[in-house]
Amino acid sequence: MDNKLEEELKSLNITYRFVRVKDARTVKSASESLGVSEDRIAKTVIVIADGKPYAVFIRGNKKVNLDSVKNFLKVKEVRMAKASEVKRLTGYEVGGVPPIIPDIETIMDEDLAIDENGVYCGGGDDKTLLYIIPKELKEKIGIRVFKND
DSSP states (O other), X not given: OOHHHHHHHHHTTOOEEEEEOSOOSSHHHHHHHHTOOGGGBEXXXXXXXXXXXXXXXXXXXXXXXXXXXXXXXXXXXXXXXXXXXXXXXXXXXXXOOOSOBTTBEEEEEHHXXXXXXXXXXXXXXXXXXXXXXXXXXXXXXXXXXXXXX
């Protein structure tokens, strides 16, 4: 469990729970470990937009549409961050990245932003998931919402 992440969640007064699982490296392994469908898993994907990192928070059963991100951010170039960049920029390995990262803006897919039932997402490492309510997260920290289509 990530103490810095937990401190941040507490300071924001966000409903959360860490869940230890056998394997949380991929959406498929996380859903199988929990016994839930892949749409109950969310992922945080790091992209580089005109040289600046952003965290894109979407449902696990969706892919990031880089053109949608590009248009939303009004930038010229967007690419997926390499695994080494993700680790350097966030402090987390791919698969364990939470949706709240200091100094990196998070944007959220509109489908996820209205979810009041809660999802499981990266909890800091490959055996920890974070249960949060996306709608609450969006409202409490003011995450911008985009259409990932």
